[in-house]
Amino acid sequence: MMQLAETPNQKNSLFNAMNRFIGAVNNMDQTIMLPSMLRDVPLDEDRELSSLKSDMDEGDMYSYYQLLKSIRRDIEWGVRCAAADERRKESMKITQEDEDLEKQFQYHLTGLQGVLSKLTQQANCLTKRYKQEIGIGGWGQ
Numbered sequence: 001m002m003q004l005a006e007t008p009n010q011k012n013s014l015f016n017a018m019n020r021f022i023g024a025v026n027n028m029d030q031t032i033m034l035p036s037m038l039r040d041v042p043l044d045e046d047r048e049l050s051s052l053k054s055d056m057d058e059g060d061m062y063s064y065y066q067l068l069k070s071i072r073r074d075i076e077w078g079v080r081c082a083a084a085d086e087r088r089k090e091s092m093k094i095t096q097e098d099e100d101l102e103k104q105f106q107y108h109l110t111g112l113q114g115v116l117s118k119l120t121q122q123a124n125c126l127t128k129r130y131k132q133e134i135g136i137g138g139w140g141q
Helices: 014-031 061-077 082-090 096-134
Strands: none
Touching: 014 061, 061 096
16 A cells, blocks of 8 residues: 655544554564564563553563554454454453453444445435536436
């Protein structure tokens, strides 16, 4: 995916934030050739990652690697069903805080997708109505 240069006004756009995240995860995915080497590597050794976890977390870098890839997949393909999530979580170490972050993200992404879908329908209806008003396009479009 090609990334375009951002202007200062675009820096906070949702679209650019998603592109930056996807780009970072793609870079992570291309750089980490042996993800299994991340298993059982504690987050304590990385100051930025360790700030994301609580004192009770037992997560490792592999869990965060999988979590970030899962969120990227959700952005690109939509939120998956709960049964598939449970099977995936059983196969790897997912801490409570990781699970909460993922659930929060999926909740908000689902809400955002729903709102964007409704807004898209409204834009299409407005366009159709305008075409009818000025007499272009068929009634069935």
